[in-house]
Amino acid sequence: MTVVGLVTEYNPFHNGHIYHIEQAKQLTGAATVVAVMSGNFVQRGMPAIFDKWTRARFALEHGVDVVYELPLAFAVQPGHIFARGAIQILVDAGVDAIVFGAEHVDWDFMALAKAAREKLTHAAAFKDYSQTYATAVNTVLQAELGVSLTDPNDILGLSYASALLDLGLADRVQLQPIQRVAAQYHDVVATDEHIASATTIRALAAAEQFSELIKYVP
Template sequence: MKICGIIVEYNPLHNGHLWQIQTVRQQLQPDVLVVVMSGNFVQRGDFAIIDKWQRAQMALEAGVDLVVELPFYGAVQPANIFALEALTILQQLQVDTLVFGSEYPKLDYYQLARQIEPITAQATNFVDFHNTYATQFNQAIEQQMGIKVSQPNQLLGLAYAQASLKLNYPLQLTALRRQGQVQHDEVAFQGKYASASAIRQALWQQQPFASAVPQFVAAQLFSLPLIGWHKFFPYLKYRLLTASLAELEHIYQMNEGLEYKFQQEIKDAVNLTDFLRRVKSKRYTYARLRRLCLYTLLDITASQMQQMRQQRYLHVLGFTHRGQDHLHQIKKSLTLPLITKVTQKLGNRNGIMARSVQAYRILGLINISEQNFGRQPLRRK
């Protein structure tokens, strides 16, 4: 059997994603197409604009066979951990080919990953506080190898190759050229393709976006409540104003005195964008700071994050008959728990999903429906 996988956020699913799914179907002809999809929190420290079940339904309608959640402990992380946790799930699901979009699809990502291993080993030496870790890493690659690696999906492709080597997981990497424009910070549409960030910005600004997404996605985006930081910033502000410095010191990735900066700058900040500008320095990217805001809001400590990553699981969000049959075939070979129903035992204080369940409860503050208990995998013929 040929099992293809894609690592996604679908925030939201757009025409570029649909093109990718259709291209995989046509060119690779997989028996099963699997996606590992971030839950309600995404890699750059943001909330997914609509919940994980709605996005899983969109994935199934677009032609995917199996949707498995990338839990919080893998979804809201820098690229290397994001890739490692996603590939751990793909390996469990016996995926043999990983497909991803890239600005440079002809690049040999495995060769590059092997070549930069000495640079990666020197990462602890990147202590220039006038540049971010990513900038220093990219500069080291360019200086020592003469190769510029800077585009987001190019960096993710490299992270996938590095994770594959680390896991000793012989995965075929298939890069497809991204369709349309790749400007992430502007509402700029070219034909029927636009980035997910441009579409989100259009949604928040109530500008036209329907030409960039499939019709079945547009219909839901017009009717569903949208989720974003603007609804949760007051809770972050309360948390920072009332927590002690000792409590903040234990938050995951809260280091180098950032707890002092956070408490100092939150007092006059009026929204998250304003707050991030106040705490931004050359040392940290906005994505890094936004992730830290999310860890703080959800009270995720370093020890809790470590514990979550030691209690990995496979949470199935949806499948077709082919996806369900594939799960039945591999079920006995799985070494991680396969979860199709979140029970009280899994979600209670000592359960392996305890922290994830607790994190998702914050969505109830804005009347988003229960995300775990009572939910079963979506089914599509």
Template sequence: MKSCGVVVEYNPFHNGHLYHLEESKKHAEADCMIAIMSGNFLQRGEPAIIDKWYRTKAALHGGADLVLELPFLYAVQHSDYFSQGAIQTLAEVGVDSICFGSENGRITAFTEAFEHMNKHQEEYDVTVRRYLNEGYSYPEASRLGYESIAFPSGSIDLTQPNNILGYSYVKQLLTYAPDIEPLTVLRKNNHYHDEEIHGKIASATSIRKELLEEKGMTEKAEQSLPPSTVEVLHQYKNNHGIWHDWEAYFHLLQYKIMTMEESTLRCFHGVDEGLEYRLKRTIKEATTFHQFISSLKTKRY
């Protein structure tokens, strides 16, 4: 029996995810699809719109045969740690291939990029550090770092979010699990951060925005979701009275940060370069989560 793994968040499971599962199964010629999915909190730290049990139910209805939880330790990290946890877990259960969605759609572009980066890693690192020291944001410093090592023509665009994740998956596969075949499916009809629904395949970002702003299921949202997901979303809202987002928990985050000492905040992974002092200052002025993040962000942080 051939098995294919996919790394997912399904927040919520939509028609694009259904397309990815079906195409991955075809590409891999797989008998069994295994999804490794974030739990109740996702890579950006936000709470999932519905909990992991209901999202698992939607995934199984959509064609996954087995859903594993990506441990929280990995699920809320940047792409390197996120992909490392996901790939190593799928390797442990013995999948034959792993298929991800990308803006590029050609797996050779990812493997060539990995080989090229291996040859020029030191030059890339030096360039990124230089631009960070000059005050550039990390994404911009990374983009300039990629430019500095002149990726081959036709290579992947590593400013695109799914290409970044895909590159991380391929890097982890070639480093830790070279016997697993990497595959990719071209994303269709939308961009990862699109905030408006256009047609039957829409980004998860746009679907969540529609559901949360309208405080209920709408015709526009429903057309972009499989009927089983619509049912699961209704079940969750009826049973728990809420679809989750950052704002519902801001008052708890605000209380926690305001009552913690800087020395305690400093112990959290990622709180460095004096970020604990900025956290303490900005949390007092914010009245919403988005206002807090907006005032917290600078070129340095």
């Protein structure tokens, strides 16, 4: 029996997340879906729009079988630490595959992580403390491999691959990207009638535009 894992925040849970769950099942043939989800605080330390119990319930009502909480010590960290905590939990839960959204699904994230590993370890960019870790990673990848890693889901995808390498499980757990559809992570205005980014949905909620918001959530 195949078990597929998802790394999530569900802030809030919306139609794009249902698409993610359905695609994960379809691509892997999984009978069981395990999600690891940030608790009441998400990346960058912001409080989630709904509490963790409500968000977990939404997930369980729409195709996820088990939700594990990503501890705060990982949930509010930069992407590589966030990913390491999430992947460790999913591996401990016994997943065979991890499916994640990406801006560039044609990239082989595991091959990219392997190629970048030695270069990132010794790169001078990591001694420049005036820039963020993500910026340093992108600087090295652009210079050494000709890859511009600037989109948020692509960055997390590389972090997931690196975490599996660190755990020695790159050959045991399948890492499968799927294309983000209809909306990008930072979109603040919806262009689709069914799927909008969580950023857009939070903005609609803050503006109390509930008649518009309702199109994008189950």
